[in-house]
Structures are given as C-alpha cells and as structure tokens.
Amino acid sequence: MTASARYHHGHLREALADAAVEAVREHGPDGLAVRDLARRVGVSHNAAYRHFADRDALVDVVAERAMAGLMGAMERRLAAVEAAEADDPVDPVHRARRRLSEVGAGYVDFAVAEPGLFRLLFTAYPEVPDKDLGKGTEVGDPFTVLNLALDDLVAVGYLDPVVREGAEITCWSAVHGFAVLNVEGPLRGLAAADREAALQALLAHIDGALGTRPGGGPRRGRRG
Amino acid sequence: MTASARYHHGHLREALADAAVEAVREHGPDGLAVRDLARRVGVSHNAAYRHFADRDALVDVVAERAMAGLMGAMERRLAAVEAAEADDPVDPVHRARRRLSEVGAGYVDFAVAEPGLFRLLFTAYPEVPDKDLGKGTEVGDPFTVLNLALDDLVAVGYLDPVVREGAEITCWSAVHGFAVLNVEGPLRGLAAADREAALQALLAHIDGALGTRPGGGPRRGRRG
DNA sequence: GGCTCATGTGGACGCTGTCAACATTTAGCC
DNA sequence: GGCTAAATGTTGACAGCGTCCACATGAGCC
Numbered sequence: 001m002t003a004s005a006r007y008h009h010g011h012l013r014e015a016l017a018d019a020a021v022e023a024v025r026e027h028g029p030d031g032l033a034v035r036d037l038a039r040r041v042g043v044s045h046n047a048a049y050r051h052f053a054d055r056d057a058l059v060d061v062v063a064e065r066a067m068a069g070l071m072g073a074m075e076r077r078l079a080a081v082e083a084a085e086a087d088d089p090v091d092p093v094h095r096a097r098r099r100l101s102e103v104g105a106g107y108v109d110f111a112v113a114e115p116g117l118f119r120l121l122f123t124a125y126p127e128v129p130d131k132d133l134g135k136g137t138e139v140g141d142p143f144t145v146l147n148l149a150l151d152d153l154v155a156v157g158y159l160d161p162v163v164r165e166g167a168e169i170t171c172w173s174a175v176h177g178f179a180v181l182n183v184e185g186p187l188r189g190l191a192a193a194d195r196e197a198a199l200q201a202l203l204a205h206i207d208g209a210l211g212t213r214p215g216g217g218p219r220r221g222r223r224g
Numbered sequence: 225m226t227a228s229a230r231y232h233h234g235h236l237r238e239a240l241a242d243a244a245v246e247a248v249r250e251h252g253p254d255g256l257a258v259r260d261l262a263r264r265v266g267v268s269h270n271a272a273y274r275h276f277a278d279r280d281a282l283v284d285v286v287a288e289r290a291m292a293g294l295m296g297a298m299e300r301r302l303a304a305v306e307a308a309e310a311d312d313p314v315d316p317v318h319r320a321r322r323r324l325s326e327v328g329a330g331y332v333d334f335a336v337a338e339p340g341l342f343r344l345l346f347t348a349y350p351e352v353p354d355k356d357l358g359k360g361t362e363v364g365d366p367f368t369v370l371n372l373a374l375d376d377l378v379a380v381g382y383l384d385p386v387v388r389e390g391a392e393i394t395c396w397s398a399v400h401g402f403a404v405l406n407v408e409g410p411l412r413g414l415a416a417a418d419r420e421a422a423l424q425a426l427l428a429h430i431d432g433a434l435g436t437r438p439g440g441g442p443r444r445g446r447r448g
Numbered sequence: 449g450g451c452t453c454a455t456g457t458g459g460a461c462g463c464t465g466t467c468a469a470c471a472t473t474t475a476g477c478c
Numbered sequence: 479g480g481c482t483a484a485a486t487g488t489t490g491a492c493a494g495c496g497t498c499c500a501c502a503t504g505a506g507c508c
Contacts, residue, residue: 009486009487012486033465036463043488044488046466046467047487049467051486054465055464055466122409125410126410127412127413143410163432165425166421166426173402173405174394174397174398177401180346180400180401180404181397184347185400186346187352188351205390208387209432209433233456257494257496259494259496260494260495267457269496270497273496274455279497
C-alpha cells in the first residue's frame, strides 16, 4: 500500500462501490451521485469512469450487494428456526409452514432495516424469466427460495397442488407489497410493534390461503 | 381567449399541471422537469414558480390526479358488476366476494394502464393514519373502499371477524405488491394474458384466505 | 391616467452526468 | 536499467436540472 499516496488510488473500484452502498443506505437510490462518490473517496470527478461505464453500472453493483443482503436476511431467519428445531423437532407440516413464514419475515426484515438498498434493488431488479430462476445470480435468488418453500408445503401435504399454481406470485406480491407500503408507501412511519403485528397477520392469512381445508376439495372458485 | 397571445398566458397553472401529468405518463416520475414543462407550455423557465412553490408542489398535483384515476378504475369495475347484477341478482355472499375481487382488479388495472402515474402516486402517497381514512381526500380513498368491501364480507358472514383483523393490510399488500412487481419490478414485461392469469390466481388465494371453512372455527395459528 | 400587484422574463449559482484532451503512474519488454 | 504502451487519474467543457434574485410587463383599480 501507500504506494504514492496521491494520484493512483489502488482500490478505487472497491472504494467507490463501498461509498455508493453507503450513499444509498443513507439517502436512498437518488443519493447515489457519481461526483459525490468521487468527492467522498478523495478523487477527482470522472475518475470513476475508469472503473464504471456510467452511473447505471454503479447502481448495478449496489443492487448486487443489496440482493446479497436480502438473501442474507432470509437465510438468517431460516438458519434460526433450523437451530431451534434441532433441540425439539416438530412435525414436517408445521416445519414447512414455519419456513415459509420465515422467508417472508426475512424479506421484510431487510426492507425495513435497509430501506435505501431495498428500494434501489427493485428499480434494478433483473426481469424474472418464465420459470428458470436462479441461474445467473451467484448469491442465490429470493424467488427460488420462495419456490422451494412452497414445493415443500406441497410435499408435506399441506398445500394442494392446484392451489400451488401461482402461489409463488401471490406470496411474493403480498410480502413485497407489505414491504413497499411500509418502506416508501402510506404505511411508512408505522410503529415497529404495529408493523410486526400486521406482518404476522399477513403471514397467517397467507398460511390460511394455502392450507388445505378439512371441509372440501380444492376450491378455486374464482368468479361466477 | 387570445388576450395577448404572448406574455400573460392566462391558464398557466392548469396548462402546467396538464403538461406535468402528460410528462409523468410518458416518462415516469423522473420525467417531470419544471424547465421542460415550461418549454412545452411555451413559457420561460421560472414562470412555473409563480404558481407552484417548487417541483414537489407540481408532483403533489399530479399525485392528486393519479389518485383520482386510481379511484376511477376501481369504481368503474364496481359499477360494471353492479350493472351486471341488476339483470340477474346473485346471493349476497357471492356478491361481496366478487366486489372485493373487482376492487383489487381495478387497482391493478390502473397500475398497468398508467404505470408512470401509479409509480409517482406511491412516492407521494399521504401517510395513512391509524384508522380515520378518507377524511381529507376529496376524491375518496382506495383504502376506504377496500375496508368497506371487507366489512361487507363480514356482514354477509363470509369473513370471520377474527380473520378480518389486519385483512385490509394483507389485501392491500398483496394487490399493491402485484402491481409494483408488474409495473417496475421483476414481473414487468409479463405477457398480458399471463399477468391476468396470475392476478386471478392471486385474487382466488385472497378469497380463500378470507373465506370461512366449513371444517372448523377460525384458525389463526400463526406460529409455535 | 397613474399606482399596485400579479405574472412572466432573463440571468446566475451550484448541482448533476458525461465526453474529450491531457498528465502521470505502472507494467511489460528488451 | 531504460523505453514504451497501457492503465489510471485530472482538468475542462457542455448541457440539463432546480431554485433564487432582479427586472419587465400587463391587468385591474382608484
């Protein structure tokens, strides 16, 4: 290091990426300004353009980190239940239901903890192709995690295969909508306790929507 | 009109508002540039500042119109079923379930038809206070419409009062999340038919989540 | 007719992203 | 070790943005 303190920076690319993440965390997606990053890192404006094609390239890098953070939050939740279940095992159905809830809760965890990164992520999220997810992303795909949880619910017999159709979109929509409404929508400013209660209610509703009823076969009566 | 073709515009405020709406429709929230509006209307930059305190004030006006559009889309849906039911009446439960679905579908209708306005609306949406909604907004509040539909479901005996708790947030989250994912999220670019199918599945899931089961009393086993 | 106030204009400042030209430092090669 | 080429950082410029200020113009009122 210290090889020529000025001029050649050495780790400019990483430094810029770090600064970009910090800027977005502090001031949201619009807080990412190339010139400002250069200023923070102590380098001239335009230096960034030796490492990133344009602002969008910087956004992509931040989005990648945000995606990793989102995945981390979800996996942390899953790992926690896994650890808890090691002590006293529960029946597979309960376990599968629980895991789906935790996936959703982890998603919201991240959104609330890192609103800036979360918002940026969904202005730069890759389009999800018809079925083949999780192919490119090194870090894993939340959508894939969700699908696995749902498949599990089918496997243990809790979720009717007919109801399974489209359930991934329903679950994602519900949890994502909840996150968005709480982060940048009309539900922002909700007290933490109220938010938690509302989230638990939402997860219970989803659980109820997917659960097989003792009463009758798969109902899917959509309209008249 | 034509009173002094140049200089005094006469309807500058309305003209700017109209141009702002058009700009957002065409290029999204970021497409709203004060200077650009002035140019479009044929007036000098800065003229807008005689009628709007700042850019945000212009955003608020567009948000108001967007809200009206959203409400319109929902009410149009409701009016349509109302008309259809005039010919052959259905039982109250079916009717109430149908109305909830239409509310959600109208919401998505607007989001898909006017992505720019929809996106802007939810960066400037008023915070929803604990319970007393629909007080200020002249045009009505989507949240209130949703709550009425849910109360109706309780009244006709389809929705258990216990499950009713938090249902407004669950429904709003699900539909809003679906809209967001389709408008600016990873589900953008979904074919119209696929989107419609996914939406119907989502509405069916919600209907299933809220519906009373013949099997047992209100289950709300959330965890543990 | 003259005064006042609302409304529109022109110029400026600082911010942004991006391009082009220039400087310097590092690395490769003899 | 020294020369050259590529990588990296700097400076300057341009256009666009929001916003403030001073000024010009027009409309309405007395």
